[in-house]
Structure formats: C-alpha cells, structure tokens
Amino acid sequence: MLKNEVVTKLKNDIESNTLSHAYILESPNQLFLEEATTDLLLAYFCETKIACRTCRQCLNVINNTNLQIINIGDATERIKKQEVLDLIAKLNITNLGEDDKKFYVIKNIEQLGPEASNAILKTLEEPPKGVTAFLLSNNRDEILPTIKSRCILFYIDDESFALENNILADVIQSGNKDELFLVGAKLRHLPKNEVVSILQDALKKVVLQEKVEIADKFYDAIYNIKKMTNTNLIIENLMIEIYEVL
Numbered sequence: 099m100l101k102n103e104v105v106t107k108l109k110n111d112i113e114s115n116t117l118s119h120a121y122i123l124e125s126p127n128q129l130f131l132e133e134a135t136t137d138l139l140l141a142y143f144c145e146t147k148i149a150c151r152t153c154r155q156c157l158n159v160i161n162n163t164n165l166q167i168i169n170i171g172d173a174t175e176r177i178k179k180q181e182v183l184d185l186i187a188k189l190n191i192t193n194l195g196e197d198d199k200k201f202y203v204i205k206n207i208e209q210l211g212p213e214a215s216n217a218i219l220k221t222l223e224e225p226p227k228g229v230t231a232f233l234l235s236n237n238r239d240e241i242l243p244t245i246k247s248r249c250i251l252f253y254i255d256d257e258s259f260a261l262e263n264n265i266l267a268d269v270i271q272s273g274n275k276d277e278l279f280l281v282g283a284k285l286r287h288l289p290k291n292e293v294v295s296i297l298q299d300a301l302k303k304v305v306l307q308e309k310v311e312i313a314d315k316f317y318d319a320i321y322n323i324k325k326m327t328n329t330n331l332i333i334e335n336l337m338i339e340i341y342e343v344l
C-alpha cells in the first residue's frame with residue numbers, strides 16, 4: 099500500500115475507536131515509516147483532529163514531549179533488554195485518565211535481541227488496557243514469527259525506490275552485470291505488485307529502447323508474477339536472461 103493509504107486506513111480506525119493493540123509497519127524506506135507514525139499520532143492527539151501541526155498537542159507529538167507516547171530504538175543499534183523493560187514499566191503506570199490511550203513506537207523491531215523480544219512478547223500477548231504499539235521494520239523476514247503473529251502488518255511501498263530510482267532499469271542501462279543479482283535479491287523482498295511495476299517501468303524505459311531482444315522475457319515474467327504465488331524463481335530466471343544479454 100502507499101503511505102497515504104496506510105495512514106488513511108489507520109486514521110479511520112482511530113476515528114471509529116477500533117485501533118488494534120499492535121501494528122507492524124514495514125517499508126524499505128525508513129523515512130516513510132517515521133512519517134506515517136507521526137501522522138497517525140498527530141491525527142490522534144491534535145486538538146482540532148486535523149493534524150494541524152500547530153496546536154499544543156501536535157507540538158508535543160512533534161517535539162517528543164507527549165507523555166502518552168513512548169519511543170525506543172534509533173533504527174540502527176540493537177535494542178537492549180533494559181530499554182524494553184523500562185518501556186513496559188512505563189506502560190503499566192496508570193497515572194492517566196480512564197480514556198487516555200498510550201502508544202509505544204519501537205523503531206526497527208528486527209533489532210530486538212532474544213531477551214528483549216521475549217519481554218515485549220508478553221506485552222503483546224496481554225496488552226495493557228488502552229495501549230497501541232507501532233512496531234517499525236525494514237524487513238519483516240527478520241522479525242520473530244511469534245511477534246509478527248500478534249500484530250497487524252502493513253507494508254508501505256517505497257514509491258521512490260520502485261519507480262524514480264528504478265535500480266533494474268539503471269543496471270540494464272549501465273551494463274553492470276555484477277549488480278544484477280543484488281537487484282534480484284532486492285526484488286525478492288518486495289510485494290508482487292511492486293515488482294510488476296518495476297519490471298513494467300524498466301521494460302518501457304530501457305528494454306524496448308536498447309535491449310529489445312529480451313522484451314519477451316519481460317512480458318513473460320510480468321505475466322507469470324501476476325499469476326503465480328511464488329515469484330522468487332521467476333525473478334531469478336529473469337535476472338539470468340538479462341545477464342546473458344548484457
């Protein structure tokens with residue numbers, strides 16, 4: 099889904115008071131993850147409910163001074179068990195009013211060590227009342243399955259990655275064969291619809307202009323990816339076909 103679609107969907111949940119206790123937001127684009135989370139928190143706390151970014155509540159969210167929001171992780175370093183224990187302690191302090199929600203945001207949930215994961219798992223299994231988690235991740239495959247299974251997962255497409263910087267088109271154009279398999283590895287992590295748009299875009303931008311001999315392979319791959327569930331092999335084969343003509 100696009101970032102705005104995810105934000106709109108969750109804003110509806112906020113408005114209808116049906117927020118779940120835990121969401122995983124996944125995207126290769128860290129900025130999108132952080133922007134989406136901020137947009138949602140603004141939508142919840144804004145005094146005028148329009149995420150105005152100027153009222154006192156919005157400023158508290160933006161400046162990290164809202165006591166109902168707890169952030170941990172910096173998206174680079176491994177998150178320590180103690181940080182998670184401190185987080186859980188804060189979630190269990192009930193100095194807020196009955197209706198006051200609390201949110202916690204863990205930047206890069208895949209950076210949790212095994213002990214920290216176990217600690218957070220208990221909180222996900224028995225969430226304290228009125229608590230919602232936004233767990234951010236660049237790669238769902240690195241998240242513990244037991245954590246994943248207790249959250250609602252949204253994938254945020256990285257439109258800029260997919261189309262503006264079409265890495266596949268760039269590699270074909272530059273003729274740098276060695277990078278092809280790196281591109282293949284990246285494509286395998288993307289959802290089908292995004293792979294299809296990258297292939298269609300590369301076909302139009304480069305293949306039909308300069309490498310028309312593999313155009314058929316592209317059409318076949320696009321057709322098959324749309325039809326099949328397991329796309330890895332199709333991507334791999336296409337990379338080999340491209341390799342041979344570069």
Ligand SMILES: [Zn+2]
Nearest residue numbers: 144150153156
């Ligand atoms: Zn506001």
